[in-house]
Amino acid sequence: xxxxxxxxxxxxxxxxxxxxxxxxxxxxxxxxxxxxxxxxxxxxxxxxxxxxxxxxxxxxxxxxxxxxxxxxxxxxxxxxxxxxxxxxxxxxxxxxxxxxxxxxxxxxxxxxxx
Amino acid sequence: xxxxxxxxxxxxxxxxxxxxxxxxxxxxxxxxxxxxxxxxxxxxxxxxxxxxxxxxxxxxxxxxxxxxxxxxxxxxxxxxxxxxxxxxxxxxxxxxxxxxxxxxxxxxxxxx
Numbered sequence: 001x002x003x004x005x006x007x008x009x010x011x012x013x014x015x016x017x018x019x020x021x022x023x024x025x026x027x028x029x030x031x032x033x034x035x036x037x038x039x040x041x042x043x044x045x046x047x048x049x050x051x052x053x054x055x056x057x058x059x060x061x062x063x064x065x066x067x068x069x070x071x072x073x074x075x076x077x078x079x080x081x082x083x084x085x086x087x088x089x090x091x092x093x094x095x096x097x098x099x100x101x102x103x104x105x106x107x108x109x110x111x112x113x114x
Numbered sequence: 115x116x117x118x119x120x121x122x123x124x125x126x127x128x129x130x131x132x133x134x135x136x137x138x139x140x141x142x143x144x145x146x147x148x149x150x151x152x153x154x155x156x157x158x159x160x161x162x163x164x165x166x167x168x169x170x171x172x173x174x175x176x177x178x179x180x181x182x183x184x185x186x187x188x189x190x191x192x193x194x195x196x197x198x199x200x201x202x203x204x205x206x207x208x209x210x211x212x213x214x215x216x217x218x219x220x221x222x223x224x225x226x
Contacts (some may be wrong), residue, residue, distance in 0.1 A: 043217050043218060090156065090157070099215070100206065100207075100215050101147070102157070102159065104156040104157045105156060106156050
């Protein structure tokens with residue numbers, strides 16, 4: 001069965017410094033992986049997705065993630081944090097047979113300090 | 115911009131009341147999903163549908179029920195709400211063969 005583990009429940013960075021949100025996955029097949037962001041009282045927004053094409057995936061708002069099969073990781077990065085990046089971030093893997101059935105990680109709260 | 119809508123966005127109701135959370139999409143998607151998110155926790159799939167008259171339970175057990183009488187409409191009902199049902203409910207859809215999932219903005223339910 002697939003599973004996702006987000007290694008940090010809370011990450012705090014200063015504005016202008018790099019962001020790293022860590023995610024490991026477990027899957028018996030080649031997975032589709034996603035990062036979603038959820039701002040307070042807002043719905044989910046797709047940041048980026050990996051679907052077996054290029055291993056380095058670029059998303060919106062300057063975020064990117066690298067799929068590393070050997071490490072079963074899909075870490076999310078951004079070179080320079082902005083105050084508006086403060087939110088909850090979810091690493092997600094999709095079901096092998098139905099990409100709409102998503103398995104969510106526990107979430108990482110990103111705090112950005114001025 | 116995704117064309118998937120949820121109502122109500124926020125609802126506070128008393129224990130024992132019946133409520134229906136509405137979800138509609140205008141994209142003609144066959145596949146629709148309901149996720150539940152307790153405060154500060156991850157989302158879990160509670161119901162899904164692959165088309166009209168098709169409904170299945172998801173990975174997380176839920177006392178709610180769903181129906182799919184029309185392609186565009188996938189309502190979720192709680193016959194008798196309890197405080198343990200306090201949560202956020204997110205509806206999603208995708209087209210057959212597509213891997214882009216579209217989410218609604220969510221319905222925040224509080225049962226007092």
